[in-house]
Amino acid sequence: MQIVYSSRKGARSIEHIGSAHDDAELAALKEVARQRLNAGQLGLDLPGLNGADVGGKGPQALAGAGRVAPITSNRMGVLLETLEAAWKAVGLDGLGGADEVFRQLVTARLIEPTSKQDSLRVLAEAGLTPVSYATVKRHLPRYAAEEFTRGLSRLLAGRARIDRASLVLFDVTTLYFETDKADGFREPGFSKERRLEPQITVGLLTDETGFPLRAEAFEGNKAETATMIPTINDFMNAYNLDDVVVVADAGMIGAANKQALEAAGLSYVLGSRTSRVPHVISSWHDSHPDQDVPDGLTLTQPWPAGASDQRRDETICYRYSADRARRTLHGIDTQVAKAEKAVAGKIPVKRNRFVHLSGATRSINRDLETRARTLAGWKGYVTNLPNPDPETVIGAYHRLYNIEKSFRMSKSDLRARPIYHHLRQSIEAHLTIVTAALAMARWLENTTGWSIRRLITTRRLITTARRYRTITINITGHTLTAAAPLPPDLIQALNNIHHDTK
Structure with a gap:
């Protein structure tokens, strides 16, 4: 496609526009050439001129002589394809009851966490056709049903390949509400955020990488130690497990919880509270008088079960940290x-x-x-695993930072606090949506190496993907798809995502 200029003196100049390989590209090049020729010229606002409609209200009429090709589609193609890949990789496309409403709510939670009603705007801006708000309200109770939440737990456990030898991490957080009225579920209690408002207590169970397995809501005034056993039991019943290795902080483990774990025959790695100087530590000091404890020194103390004890033999590992x-x-x-x-x-x-x-x-x-x-400097770790290696035991306990990270992601990046809900059923449905979104976020992070804050929330994929939209244009009856080139680091991340889903 070329534009040939000639003058009265016979001189000619040629401007090369480009080469077309099909009718659509030819139509696009003709449109570019036409706009080049009409540049700087004023058009007459007459019906039908320059492709305007008879009323003169079409986009071409507003552009005057410079015709405007209409955009027929504008969507966050890169982002939506990425989230679709994550949805399938986690296995949510195989979750019974996970309808289009659930999928849209999870997608919106990742793109821009906001209220359920405002999520419809987020989806529309992304280029999807959102369901109605009435449909959202009608479907929410389904996602709080025990059958649905157990199905999600089974699916996530299968994705994490949980078996009886797997480590599972447990921790608790609180989510407060902006209200002064307690209702039996939202109740004032010990707040992680030092709030006085009514709250709920949320127990989260993850695998050793922080990939979520189950989230369960409890009354806001329920003690943290009273949340662990119900959450673990519900998860094991959902996945038909007879044993897992439970890893929990010392604050989660009261005497009753420890006895319940032992009675259930579960394996565990727990933080140990040390109020008296253990025999192995005092013996070390006796045999090393006037000597500083080396950083990283690890001592082990067997704790065999007595004849009347309803438990397995235990081993307590003590490690010294100079810091x-x-x-x-x-x-x-x-x-x-x-x-x-x-x-x-x-x-x-x-x-x-x-x-x-x-x-x-x-x-x-x-x-x-x-x-x-x-x-000072000593930390204890107790386990009932047979012949435990101290490095394995301590390493398992230190993986608790992964569940803490998942909680931070849920509360900040995914805004798990259900401030727009007041019914227990709606709150539990909201937590189910957040759990599914967290699973996708964790998968994206592990696959790309980017944190979810970098990838989804700000500064990276959301901000970037909104800039790199996929646009469909109609030019003289031909449909063209246009998209800006992606930066190299984003291309690499997308390659990792799509390679992992093959």
Whole structure:
């Protein structure tokens, strides 16, 4: 396609527009040439001129002589294809009851977490045809049904390849509501965010990488320790497991929870609270007088079950961290200094574990101080696995940071706090949607190496993908698809995604 210019003197100049390989490309090149020729010229606003409609209200009429090709489709093609790949990779296309409404709500939660009603705007801006809000409200109760949530747990466990030897991580968080009224489910309680409003307690079970397996909501005033066993039991019933290796922080494990794990015959790796100096630690100090504990020293202490104990043999691993010792000793020094001032009458006696009160007599509990300094830097890990390797046990416990990361992703990137819901059924349906979105987010992160904050929420795929939209244009009856070229790092991430789904 060329434009040939000639003058009265016979001189000719040629401007090359491009080469076409089919009728659609030829039509596009003709349109480009026509706009080049008409550039700078004013058009007459007459019916039918330059392709305008009879009323003169078409886009061509508004452009005057510079004809405008109508856009027939405008969508976030890159982003939607990526989320579709994640949906299939996680296996959500095989989830019974996961209809188009559920898929749209999960997609919107990843693109721009907002209210269910506003999600329809998000979907429309992305280039999808959203369902009606009435349809959303009608379908929500289905996603809170036990059959649906158990089906999701089974699917996610299958994707994570959970078996009786797998590690599962458990942790708890709280989600507050902007209301002053408690209703038996949303209740004031101990808040992770130090809020006074009514809240719910959420127990999350993940695999060792932080991939979600089950999320369960409890009353806001329910103790954290009372949430673990029901969540684990529901998950195991959903997936028909007889054993898994439960990993949980010491704060989750009261005596009742530990006994329940033992009674259920489950394996575990738990944080151990140490109030007295264990025998192996005191023995090490006795055999190494006046010697600093080496950083990373690990000691193990078997704890065999007695004849009447309803449990397996346990092993407790103790590891010393010089950095932890430094922080702990600094806190002890501060508390002892305050205790000395309180004993001297220089400051009021407040809660201080090193102040011993006997009637009106105040004194420093030096035995407790000595014990605290001896334990500074030591962390205990207890397991009932047979012949455990200390590195494996401690490494399993340290994987708890993955579930903490999943909680952060849920609460910040996916905005899990259900501030627009007040019915328990709707809240539980919302958490089901967040769980599915978190599974897709975790898969995307593991596949691309990009964090979900980089990939979905801001600065990267959402912001980037909104810029790299796929546009369909109609030119003289021919349909053309146009898209801006993608940056190399995004191309590599997309290649990883599509390669992993093959």
